[in-house]
Every structure is written in C-alpha cells, then in structure tokens.
Amino acid sequence: MTKRLIRPTWAEVDLNAISYNITQIKEALLPTCKIVAVVKANAYGHGSVEVAKRALQAGASYLAVSLLEEALQLREAKITAPILVLGWVPPKDTVLASEANITLTFSQTEWLSAIKDIHLPKPLKVHMKWDTGMGRTGIRTKDELIKVIEALNADQRIYLTGVYTHFATADASDKTYYLKQKDRLEQLTNVFKKVWNKPVDIHMNNSAAAMLYPKEQQPYIRLGISMYGLYPSDEVKRNTSIKLKQAFSLHSQLVYVKKVPKGEFIGYGSTYETQEDEWIGTISIGYGDGWIRKLRDAYVLLNGKRMPIVGTICMDQTMIRLDGPYAIGTKVTLIGKQGNARIEMDEVAQKLETINYEIPCMINERIPRRYLY
Ligand SMILES: Cc1ncc(COP(=O)(O)O)c(C=O)c1O
Incomplete structure (x- = not known):
C-alpha cells in the first residue's frame, strides 16, 4: 500500500520491471509451464498487494506466500487468484483457509488428525511438501508418505491438488546436491504414483532452477x-541468457548541508575525522529504517556521482561527504541509478556479506514504497 510520504525518504518499486521480468522468464519456459509468483514477506519487501496484482496481470497463474495472514491480506485486497501458503499453518486456522479458498501446505499425519474434528465451511485444498534435502519441513521417507496418504484418503473434505519440494543449492555451481535432491524426488514420485491415482501437480523449481533449466517439463515454477x-546468485547470472530489471530502488534527499573545517568529527563515537575542510550532507535514513550501521563505508549517489557515507550511521540519519555545496532537497540514491551511475542491490548485499534477497526485506515499513505503474 502506498503510505503518506512526509519525510523525503522512500523506496521506489517499478511494477513495469516486474512485468518485464515475468515476460522474459515466461518466454524462456515451455508454454505449458505456469508461474507461481512468490510474494511472501511483503513480496520480498516490495509490497505484496501491488506486486501480486501486477504479477497476475503479467501472466502469473498462482500466488505463494509463507503465512496464512499474508494470504488473507491478498484476499482482503480482492485478489481472487489461487494462493498457496508455503509455511506451516496451525490446524485450528484451516477454517480461515477453507473459507477464503486458500491452499495450504502440509506434510504431517498429526496435522491431518488435528483437523479431523474441526468444522470446515468448504473443502480444503492442500499441497503436500516433500523434503528431498532442504531439511526444513516435509516428508522424507516412503513409509511417512504412505501413512500420510492413508490419512488423506480418510478425510473426504481435503483435496490434494499439488505436491512439491524445494531445492537447497539450485543456484550453486556444484550440481551434486541438486541432482541428489532430484533423484530423491523421483524415488518419492514413483512411490506416490503407485498409491495415488488422482491428478496432482508436482512442482519443484525456484528462480535458480527455472533460469538454469527453463525447458524442464514442469506444471509450475515458483518464482521469487x-x-x-x-x-539468485552470480552462478545463475553467468549461465542464463535471461535479462532481468531490478524493480526496487531506495532514495532520500539532503536535509542538511554544511562546511566542516579540517580536524572535526562526524557522528556517534567520533569515528570520522575530516581530513580537510569538507562539505557534509545529512540524509534522513538510518538503522531504524533497516539502513544498518554496517553500511557505514558504503556509497550513495548524488548528482550522478558516488559519495561516501562518513561516520557511524544513526537510528534516523546518515551523513555523507559531498564534493561541494548542494541544495537542501537534492536527491540521494542509496540503491538504484542516477544517470550512468548505479548502486546495485548486489553491491549492498556484498558489503553486508549477505545475499540480495535480504536487502529489500530489511528496508522496513518505516520506508514507504512508491509504485511506478
Ligand atoms: C518453497 C519455496 N518456493 C519458492 C521460493 C522462491 O525462491 P526464489 O526466490 O529463489 O525464486 C521460496 C523462497 O524462499 C520458497 O521457500
């Protein structure tokens, strides 16, 4: 949702980039393969309702979230497309899911037993999760699978519409573990096909697997x-011809500009000393927004040029060294581009020794998202 913007600091989400990326990936896939748009964690920090709507317009057939509350938020926004909840949902809340026609993930016989006596207003659709090596949740053995199928057969209100597994290393250059997971998937599929004869979609590929193996026969890819x-990784970037456009950028404005004489200190702990008379600008963003202190030596863009952050990042403010005086209100880009200069999400992730997934997620709800439609 677009929030009121008073402080001049905002994230921009280019929904046209979302459509572009879906179109590029869809073109590379087999025509029968559908897209599940993964919009969990507020669409990886981009805004789940707006991204979900745009993804559906751009050709996604299904949505996936992690929590039932995330799915209900999409329903409240009048999104009627099928939604799969990937995470565990407490048995008592199956009522909410059945009412709102939301598909849940399960893998435990205990879970099925726990809902046996609950009144479900409508039939409940479920996907079964298999753990082929991720080690999070899911059925691992033939015996577990057979027991779960018996329990499923005993409850006519529950409809199994899908089965899936998740890869732990599809984005890595070493394919050994990925192939091991595929092999385990095949073994479980063979058992499953002997004990289940109704139509069910078996899906497995995430972004990495979809981009590296787009021509694999799949009912769906789960695209995050x-x-x-x-x-998903440099390995995938090097080995795919699919070109993507980054949708998220982060911006602020100068709120204070001053000339500081040589030998003065900037910020908490006096960790930065001016080496000469320096122009210092202040922007209104800090660790209270998710722009964490570890970014203290990162760069921002101003006037199409890189300028360094100096001193410790405060809770709400960050100081930067300017190459001269600039007017209050001058735009500062922390992630994104200005002219030919760019700060990619990957650069920020590298600085923080993490993956790009984490960066838009950590820019918290204090930063309003503005959408480019
Ligand atoms: C079960 C499941 N499927 C698909 C995805 C999407 O993965 P990616 O963002 O790498 O495409 C995730 C993300 O973590 C997931 O947990």
Whole structure:
C-alpha cells in the first residue's frame, strides 16, 4: 500500500520491471509451464498487494506466500487468484483457509488428525511438501508418505491438488546436491504414483532452477527473486541468457548541508575525522529504517556521482561527504541509478556479506514504497 510520504525518504518499486521480468522468464519456459509468483514477506519487501496484482496481470497463474495472514491480506485486497501458503499453518486456522479458498501446505499425519474434528465451511485444498534435502519441513521417507496418504484418503473434505519440494543449492555451481535432491524426488514420485491415482501437480523449481533449466517439463515454477529483477546468485547470472530489471530502488534527499573545517568529527563515537575542510550532507535514513550501521563505508549517489557515507550511521540519519555545496532537497540514491551511475542491490548485499534477497526485506515499513505503474 502506498503510505503518506512526509519525510523525503522512500523506496521506489517499478511494477513495469516486474512485468518485464515475468515476460522474459515466461518466454524462456515451455508454454505449458505456469508461474507461481512468490510474494511472501511483503513480496520480498516490495509490497505484496501491488506486486501480486501486477504479477497476475503479467501472466502469473498462482500466488505463494509463507503465512496464512499474508494470504488473507491478498484476499482482503480482492485478489481472487489461487494462493498457496508455503509455511506451516496451525490446524485450528484451516477454517480461515477453507473459507477464503486458500491452499495450504502440509506434510504431517498429526496435522491431518488435528483437523479431523474441526468444522470446515468448504473443502480444503492442500499441497503436500516433500523434503528431498532442504531439511526444513516435509516428508522424507516412503513409509511417512504412505501413512500420510492413508490419512488423506480418510478425510473426504481435503483435496490434494499439488505436491512439491524445494531445492537447497539450485543456484550453486556444484550440481551434486541438486541432482541428489532430484533423484530423491523421483524415488518419492514413483512411490506416490503407485498409491495415488488422482491428478496432482508436482512442482519443484525456484528462480535458480527455472533460469538454469527453463525447458524442464514442469506444471509450475515458483518464482521469487528473479521476478524482482535480482539473480539468485552470480552462478545463475553467468549461465542464463535471461535479462532481468531490478524493480526496487531506495532514495532520500539532503536535509542538511554544511562546511566542516579540517580536524572535526562526524557522528556517534567520533569515528570520522575530516581530513580537510569538507562539505557534509545529512540524509534522513538510518538503522531504524533497516539502513544498518554496517553500511557505514558504503556509497550513495548524488548528482550522478558516488559519495561516501562518513561516520557511524544513526537510528534516523546518515551523513555523507559531498564534493561541494548542494541544495537542501537534492536527491540521494542509496540503491538504484542516477544517470550512468548505479548502486546495485548486489553491491549492498556484498558489503553486508549477505545475499540480495535480504536487502529489500530489511528496508522496513518505516520506508514507504512508491509504485511506478
Ligand atoms: C518453497 C519455496 N518456493 C519458492 C521460493 C522462491 O525462491 P526464489 O526466490 O529463489 O525464486 C521460496 C523462497 O524462499 C520458497 O521457500
């Protein structure tokens, strides 16, 4: 949702980039393969309602979130497309899911037993999760699978519409573990096909697998990070011809500008000393917004040029060294581009020794998202 913007600091989400990325990926896939747009965690920090609507317009068939509350938020926004909840949902809340026609993920017989006596207003659609090596949740063995199928057969209100697994290393250059997971998937599929004869979609590929193996026969791909225009890893970036556009950028404005004499200190702990008379600008963003202190030596863009952050990042403010005087209100870009200069999400992720997935997620709700339609 677009929030009121008083402080001049905002994230911009280019919804046209979302459509572009979906179109690029869709063109590379087999025509029968559908897209599940993964919009969990507020669409990786981009804004789940806006991204979900745009993804559906751009050709996604399904949405996936992690929490039932995330799915209900999409329903409240009048989104009627099928939604799959990837995470565990407490058995008592199956009522909410059935009412709102939301598909849940399950893998435990205990979960099925716990809902046996609950009144479900409508039939409940479920996908079964198999753990082929991610080690999070899911059925691992043939015996578990057979028991779960028996329990499913005993409850006529529950409809199994899908089965899926998730890869732990599809984005890595070493394919050994990825292939091991595929092999386990095949073994479980063979058992499953002997004990289940109704039509069910079996899906597995995330962004990395979809981009590296787009021609694999799949009912769906579950597309997260690449929809946002970010590559799952350098390995995938090097080995795909699919070009993506980053949808998220982060901006602020100068709110204070001053000339500081040589030998003065900037910020908490006096960690930065001016080396000469320097122009110092202040922007209104800090660790209280998710722009964390570890970014203290990062760069921002101003007037199409890189300028360094100096001193410790405060809770609400950050100081930068300017190459001269600039007017209050001058735009500062922390992630994104200005003219030919760019600060990619990957650069910020590298600085923080993490993956690009984490960066838009950590820019918190204090920063309003503005949408380019
Ligand atoms: C079960 C599941 N499927 C698909 C995805 C999407 O993965 P990616 O963002 O790498 O495309 C995720 C994301 O973590 C996931 O947990």
